[in-house]
Amino acid sequence: MLPKGEKKLIDVNYKKPPADVYKDATLGIVETHHDLSILQECEFQEGLVGPTWVPNWGADTQVDMGAYLGFKTSRLAAILDASQAAERGVMRIVGPGITAIEDLRPSGIDLESADLSAKLRNLFSGIQTEGDYVAEGSFRYPESFRIKRALPPFFSGGTLREAYAAALLRGKVATATEPENYGCSSLDYVASAVQLVCSPSATKNLPLKKESLVDLRMFCARRQLLRGSNGYIGMAPPAARTGHLIYNVSGCDYSLLLWDAGERQFQVVGCCFVSGAMEFQALLGPLPARVEAVFFRANCNCLGFRNRVTRDLTD
Incomplete structure (x- = not known):
């Protein structure tokens, strides 16, 4: 998984179980380069262990988040939360949810x-x-x-x-x-x-x-032709199933198909190509439960974020 040059920079304990080795190596690459593009190489296959781990930090309602909005020029750096950096194996990923798969048609x-x-x-x-x-x-x-x-x-x-x-x-x-x-x-x-x-x-x-x-x-x-919620259509990898979620993840050129694996974690199923989500790159979430995004509906731009409890609005 690691190129020769990376092995000197990224410390991985190969005596661990394979799933933990992949998780540590993936996290090490992200931490070293501040870049999430390694996730685009992940594709879930039944019976095979791969770097398919992403935490569902959107379920955490106790954390404060920095809100960012931007357009991708080439590749945006990953947004990592410093407060959790000390706990290895925990990585906070910012990226808007695009759609949930409702129907699939094999190609x-x-x-x-x-x-x-x-x-x-x-x-x-x-x-x-x-x-x-x-x-x-x-x-x-x-x-x-x-x-x-x-x-x-x-x-x-x-x-x-x-x-x-x-x-x-x-x-x-x-x-x-x-x-x-x-x-x-x-x-x-x-x-x-x-x-x-x-x-x-x-x-x-x-x-x-x-x-x-x-x-x-x-x-x-x-691949499979998909129909998602809110009228989205696109192409999904073979392991895609109805109910899987599609996110635009900061630092990735493609939308990623994710599966909620429980315990506040997602697994990366693979890259997904979706109409309405190919070029735009906005860092909107998944947001903690008490935070909501405020949109300008005419062109889908995000104007800011509002605290559901205090109703305070931030840029």
């Missing part, structure tokens, strides 16, 4: 799937684009995927297909399943491909460029 696509165009069309059936945004009443089939209102554009002002394309171009979409010499094509190619797939006039055999098909295969292979 049925792997790296060797034939008739990829048709399978992509079937996977995205019911998702229609209208102008620059997703049309109201998408997800006509199956019934559980029906969305009853129009989805908003994602926060940085782009569209669903641009969000998917941006996710592809940031790399590491399919973890270790990339074929040799794989490289994403241009943003325009991928955006056009997603637009074609989602278009109501798309035919069974889509006229996609070879590069775009490769990109979409990598994006969808072994």
Whole structure:
């Protein structure tokens, strides 16, 4: 797990049980670099021990928190709570909850799937684009995927297909399943491909460029199409289940899918790509129970935080 150069900086006791070794190594990387991007390498797999641990500090109502708001330029540093730093194994992570998974549709696509165009069309059936945004009443089939209102554009002002394309171009979409010499094509190619797939006039055999098909295969292979609360849609890893929560975690380029493991801890299930959450980076929580975020609804900006008890408002 640790590169050679890191082993001299990060002290890990390899005599501990494997789960504790991964936990200590993960925490050591975060503490050394003040960067949570290591969590993007986590993907939960049944029967395998991996660095999948994140504490649910949102359940702690006795702590005061510093509130931050910002847009990600490249990668934001992790926000760690100094008061808990002395207790090794405890790490406070700041990141807004995006959605909870309500329904999943397996992609049925792997790296060797034939008739990829048709399978992509079937996977995205019911998702229609209208102008620059997703049309109201998408997800006509199956019934559980029906969305009853129009989805908003994602926060940085782009569209669903641009969000998917941006996710592809940031790399590491399919973890270790990339074929040799794989490289994403241009943003325009991928955006056009997603637009074609989602278009109501798309035919069974889509006229996609070879590069775009490769990109979409990598994006969808072994993943599941999700419908979340509040109308969010996206792609989830194989281990995703209904009820799992999706968070934007400070310092990570992708939204992370988390599972509440009890004892105030989350497990990282894997990276998740969600419309409405691809570019925006705001540090809003999960907040202690007595703190609430105050939003400007027109553009989803956070104006500040209010103490539920004293009603004091802070920037």
